[in-house]
Amino acid sequence: MISLGRLFLPRGLHERMQVDRYPILRFIRTEAIPLMKAGMKVLDAGSGRLPEQTLRAEILATGAELHTLDFCAGEGVDFVGDVTAMPFEANSYDHVLSTQVLEHVQDPAAVCAEMARVLKPGGHLFLTTPQSSPIHNEPWNFFNFTHYGLTLLFEKAGLSVVKKEAQGGHFALLAFMLHWTVRVIQGKDLPKILKVPLILGSKFIFGFCLKIILLWLDQWDKEPTNTLGWNFHGQKPRK
Structure with a gap:
């Protein structure tokens, strides 16, 4: 189905309305990209193919050298491999990115340890992963994480948070779940005469009207426990 927001909203507002993606993009833009400099090496571990590498141009614009690794070959993938056993020497990268990958691996602790291994001393890991998310990319969707669990994984890997x-917060999560109604309806075997109006109505009500209200309310949830997920910035100790 066509995205109504992409058709009618300014690009910046449409991006902000993507409640499951915007916090991740903002985190990488504010925390990671400002630390990237010319001559540095950056690894996107579990990058996906080129269309999924949303911030690729912004990273390359820093002058840093970007390497991408994914389990599946495709356009924009430099190295094909498993994030539990990456084909790189220890202490190779200044920064490692891992966005929405950890929930899809069978051994999250091994992955965190491996990302710590390839980081240079003093290097930075920027990792994002869900706490509350519908099952997706089946059957490769194994875990959701609390910030307590992620802190434990980082500490076991020798990384400081x-x-x-x-x-x-809660209202952003509610906005996402209500908008998910569109996908639920799309997956149902309903008569077209009923299905199309339901989808369009859900997109307008849940994907726009209520979403604006809920995102406005979300600013007051200062210490959320009910959240879509977590963004973590870790650092490998300097020797």
């Missing part, structure tokens, strides 16, 4: 932030 520089910053952790929620991907929105």
